[in-house]
Amino acid sequence: MVQSWLLRGFLGLMWILPLWMDVMSDKCKALHTIKDQLNITLRRRYMKQNFPINYTIQVRYEEVFRLHNISRLRNEEDVNLMHLQGLWLTVAQKGIKKILQVLPEKHPTRRKYLTGLENLFRMYEQYGTLLSPAEEETPDSIRDILERLSEPDYQGWRSVKPKSVLDNCYRTMHCLFKECFSPDGNYDYCNILHWRKGSRTTPQPT
Numbered sequence: 001m002v003q004s005w006l007l008r009g010f011l012g013l014m015w016i017l018p019l020w021m022d023v024m025s026d027k028c029k030a031l032h033t034i035k036d037q038l039n040i041t042l043r044r045r046y047m048k049q050n051f052p053i054n055y056t057i058q059v060r061y062e063e064v065f066r067l068h069n070i071s072r073l074r075n076e077e078d079v080n081l082m083h084l085q086g087l088w089l090t091v092a093q094k095g096i097k098k099i100l101q102v103l104p105e106k107h108p109t110r111r112k113y114l115t116g117l118e119n120l121f122r123m124y125e126q127y128g129t130l131l132s133p134a135e136e137e138t139p140d141s142i143r144d145i146l147e148r149l150s151e152p153d154y155q156g157w158r159s160v161k162p163k164s165v166l167d168n169c170y171r172t173m174h175c176l177f178k179e180c181f182s183p184d185g186n187y188d189y190c191n192i193l194h195w196r197k198g199s200r201t202t203p204q205p206t
């Protein structure tokens with residue numbers, strides 16, 4: 001009895017596994033496309049050089065999602081990787097929208113960069129929802145953040161440079177999607193030291 005149950009389970013897995021791997025690698029492909037668009041050359045050109053010096057935009061505190069946010073949220077016992085990946089996506093999409101709001105219709109950063117980036121995130125989102133169990137409860141800590149992200153009479157804005165929105169998005173992406181960016185675990189992208197200039201231990205994807 002147990003054996004046939006095991007066998008059936010095993011056969012079931014054999015069938016579902018390649019399917020899952022496909023979705024998985026499509027998801028990684030989508031993320032790698034985003035990564036290429038977020039490389040340092042393009043981030044500098046479109047998010048810094050195309051703006052006045054020291055230009056800042058107003059964002060909510062929750063719209064800043066950095067490596068230290070991840071380490072803090074990981075200490076909450078009911079928060080798992082999937083929740084953090086979902087939050088990463090929400091914050092990234094909001095950040096891009098925020099920057100688009102201040103840009104005139106014909107600004108090159110809008111036309112040549114952010115519009116395309118927005119589409120890439122939308123494409124990734126499809127794989128994301130395919131992979132995550134929809135019925136799972138959102139932990140309180142994550143729900144609080146999501147609520148503040150869309151609170152209509154929000155207090156406590158802060159100023160950030162547009163480039164820093166994407167810089168943080170880039171780093172946290174590497175940290176949260178190890179399976180795509182460091183499958184053999186060679187790089188500790190979650191460690192802020194990894195991203196410091198002159199870090200000797202690893203190559204520098206800035």
Ligand SMILES: *[C@@H]1O[C@H](CO)[C@@H](O)[C@H](O)[C@H]1NC(C)=O
Pocket residue numbers: 036039040041042
């Ligand atoms: C970033 O991407 C652009 C466009 O694909 C490419 O020209 C540039 O060399 C890349 N920069 C780096 C640092 O990889």
Ligand SMILES: *[C@@H]1O[C@H](CO)[C@@H](O)[C@H](O)[C@H]1NC(C)=O
Pocket residue numbers: 053054
């Ligand atoms: C931009 O900010 C830097 C650092 O805060 C400051 O040293 C510099 O003078 C500012 N530049 C301009 C043009 O305001």
Ligand SMILES: *[C@@H]1O[C@H](CO)[C@@H](O)[C@H](O)[C@H]1NC(C)=O
Pocket residue numbers: 061062063064065066068069091145
């Ligand atoms: C990240 O941390 C900062 C500073 O502690 C906080 O203000 C912000 O709300 C956090 N962001 C998220 C998305 O949790």
